Amino acid sequence: MSLLIGIIGKPNVGKSTFFSALTENAVEIGDYPFTTIESNKGVTYIRAKCPETDLGKKCKPNFGKCANGTRLVPVELIDVAGLVPGAHEGKGLGNKFLDDLRRADGFIQVIDSTGSLDQNGNSVGRGKFDPLDDAEFVHREIVLWLANIISDGLIRNIRKLESEGGKIENIIYEKVSGLGIDPKDISAAVKSAAIPSNLKEWDEGVSVRLAEEIIRTSKPGIIVATKGDKIDQVEASKLKERGAQVVSGDFELVLRKASKAGLISYFPGDVSFSVIDLPKLNQAQRDALKRVEDFMSHNGGTRTQEAVEYLVYKVLGMIVVYPVEDENHWTDKNGNILPDAILLRQGSTAIDLAYKVHSDLGDRFIRAVNGRTKRILGRDHVLEDGDVIKIVAAR
Ligand SMILES: Nc1nc2c(ncn2[C@@H]2O[C@H](COP(=O)(O)OP(=O)(O)OP(=O)(O)O)[C@@H](O)[C@H]2O)c(=O)[nH]1
Ligand SMILES: [Mg+2]
Numbered sequence: 001m002s003l004l005i006g007i008i009g010k011p012n013v014g015k016s017t018f019f020s021a022l023t024e025n026a027v028e029i030g031d032y033p034f035t036t037i038e039s040n041k042g043v044t045y046i047r048a049k050c051p052e053t054d055l056g057k058k059c060k061p062n063f064g065k066c067a068n069g070t071r072l073v074p075v076e077l078i079d080v081a082g083l084v085p086g087a088h089e090g091k092g093l094g095n096k097f098l099d100d101l102r103r104a105d106g107f108i109q110v111i112d113s114t115g116s117l118d119q120n121g122n123s124v125g126r127g128k129f130d131p132l133d134d135a136e137f138v139h140r141e142i143v144l145w146l147a148n149i150i151s152d153g154l155i156r157n158i159r160k161l162e163s164e165g166g167k168i169e170n171i172i173y174e175k176v177s178g179l180g181i182d183p184k185d186i187s188a189a190v191k192s193a194a195i196p197s198n199l200k201e202w203d204e205g206v207s208v209r210l211a212e213e214i215i216r217t218s219k220p221g222i223i224v225a226t227k228g229d230k231i232d233q234v235e236a237s238k239l240k241e242r243g244a245q246v247v248s249g250d251f252e253l254v255l256r257k258a259s260k261a262g263l264i265s266y267f268p269g270d271v272s273f274s275v276i277d278l279p280k281l282n283q284a285q286r287d288a289l290k291r292v293e294d295f296m297s298h299n300g301g302t303r304t305q306e307a308v309e310y311l312v313y314k315v316l317g318m319i320v321v322y323p324v325e326d327e328n329h330w331t332d333k334n335g336n337i338l339p340d341a342i343l344l345r346q347g348s349t350a351i352d353l354a355y356k357v358h359s360d361l362g363d364r365f366i367r368a369v370n371g372r373t374k375r376i377l378g379r380d381h382v383l384e385d386g387d388v389i390k391i392v393a394a395r
Contacts, residue, residue, distance in 0.1 A: 002043075003318065003343050004076045004180075005311065006104035008142065010134045011082025011092070011121025013112040014226040016040065018249035019079035021304055024256055033082055033121030034093060039100040040079040045072035046309045047269055048320040051388050052338055054372070055330055059338035067267065073320055073341045075312060078104065084120050085137045088144040092120065098145045103180045106316050107221030108307065109138055113231045113239060113246060132242055135223050139215075146211035150175050151204060158199045168195060172210065181218045189213035220315050224307045226250075229295045236299065245307045251292045252304035258289065269305035272296055317346040319385035323357050327371045327390035344383065351379035354391045364393035 007015045011033030020027050023042030028035050045064050050071035052059040064072040080100055084092035101107075115129040119137065150172060157171050173186050193209040196202060215221075225239045229248040236246045255273060259266040263281060266273035273296075275281065275289065296302060312318050322338050324330045332339045342356055355362030368377040371388030383389065 002074055002076050003106075003312065003316070004078060004104050005308065006101040006107045007077060007079045007110060008083060008098075008101070008107055008221075009110035009138055010084060010112075010117065010119060011035075012117055012123075013082070013110045013121070013134070014249050015079050015082070015110045017253055018108075018110055018224065018226055018247070018304065019077055021249050021252035021256055021302075022308060023077055024260070027079065031123075036079060036081050037093065037097075039081070039097060042077055042079075043074050044077050044308060045268075046075055046312055047071070047305070048073050048341060049386060050338065050341075051322055051330065051371075051386060055337065057337055060336040061341065062336070062339045064341065070267075071320070071338075071341050073343060075308065075343070077308075082121050083138050083141045085141070087141045088148060095141060095145045098142070102178050104219060105180060106219055106311055107142070108311060109135060109221050109223050110249075111135060111223060111225050111244065113225040113227045113235070131225055131239065132223070132244065139221075143208060143211045143215055146176075146179075146215060147204065147207040149179075150210055151207040154202065154207070158202060162199060168199065176214070179218075181214060185214065185218045189217060222307065222311045222315055228299060228303070229291070233298060245303060245310060246299065247303040247307050248295060248299070249302075249304055251295055252302040254288060254292055255302065258285075264289070269301065269309070271301040312343070318343045319346055319348070319383065320344075321348075321353055321383050321385075322371075322388045323353060324371055324388055324390050327369045327374065327388075330371050330388050338388070348383055349379060350377045350381045350383065350389065350391070353383060353389060354379075354393070357391065361391055361393050364395075366392045366394055368392065 007019055009015050016027050016029050016036050019040055022044040025042040027040045048071045050059055050066050050069050053069040059066050063074045078100060081093045081097045087095040111131045111134050113131055115127045115131045116123055116125060118124045161171055169187050169190050173183055189210055193213045195206060223244040225244040225246045226249045228236060228246040229251050239246050255266045258264045264273045264275050321342050321344055323340055325333045331337050344352060350368035351362060351365055354365045365379055369390040370377055371390060
């Protein structure tokens with residue numbers, strides 16, 4: 001299972017445009033709230049330095065691509081319907097659709113840089129809203145969604161638990177199973193959320209505190225201010241100072257389409273692009289690309305690609321590791337060079353990698369070998385970003 005990132009935010013802010021640019025999936029985009037009803041799922045690729053450059057031979061990825069030593073590692077994205085205040089009570093489309101995000105490892109919360117939309121996503125005129133205002137209520141709706149999952153049937157369970165003398169962690173863990181949360185994180189959240197010692201005193205507030213804690217530690221997120229092409233540099237600097245990533249999903253979409261059509265040469269994340277065949281472009285296309293170019297030059301690219309990479313590498317703290325079957329040639333058993341690139345949490349060990357590749361490989365783990373140094377690694381050896389690792393397993 002690869003990493004899954006949920007794209008959330010109020011209606012009409014530009015979630016689907018951002019999603020479509022990154023996944024190159026054609027989805028419905030519209031200048032009105034609730035364009036998206038059913039979730040969109042797709043795959044995007046984040047950049048990593050490929051060990052092929054150390055090997056001096058071209059790799060052959062099973063998934064994704066590699067260009068000039070830059071490996072593209074797949075990450076799943078899911079784009080859901082817009083959230084409005086009170087969604088947990090059924091406002092707007094409610095929050096049932098958030099269940100599609102149960103397995104998400106992190107969130108990208110999209111906000112509208114221009115501050116033109118009210119909380120329901122209706123256009124009310126430029127600058128009428130502080131763009132970061134939605135960040136608070138959207139976060140709160142996510143917390144309340146999780147709090148509901150925790151509270152559901154909890155009191156009954158607590159009575160049962162008390163009579164059996166069990167542990168609260170276990171009940172919570174059961175409730176949130178399928179949310180991809182590490183049991184260690186649940187124990188930590190239970191400790192820091194100040195759970196009453198007398199469980200009969202459990203109320204909604206306790207579930208909310210616990211949900212806050214779980215989201216903070218297990219499903220962290222970033223704020224992406226899109227439509228960055230519509231604001232000036234002073235406004236952009238202010239949003240950046242307040243912690244948002246300023247991007248233009250729309251311009252990234254233009255670049256991806258133009259690149260696919262063979263009109264420009266552009267590698268996602270580049271700070272610029274080049275036109276392949278100028279005479280082939282009509283005036284409208286030239287004007288559009290000129291606007292994109294101007295924006296990119298002062299924003300350092302559209303920064304759409306970087307936003308995802310920032311979440312994955314900096315906030316979720318992931319590293320990329322390359323499992324191989326032949327530690328000398330860095331191939332699988334069919335001779336494919338560096339076939340897989342796997343995202344792991346920082347601090348992951350050789351045994352974690354084995355289980356990630358295949359649960360069977362984890363169960364039969366004997367030792368690992370570092371493909372660079374040929375050193376033998378035990379199960380608890382902590383892996384590093386860019387490691388090439390062979391797992392030796394019992395037959
Ligand atoms: N200029 C500009 N317009 C954008 C950008 N991103 C989205 N838009 C426009 O904003 C409107 C809403 O975009 P969507 O991507 O459908 O927004 P959404 O958040 O998915 O909306 P819902 O599904 O209704 O919640 C559309 O008219 C888009 O063309 C951007 O980066 N720049
Ligand atoms: Mg949408």
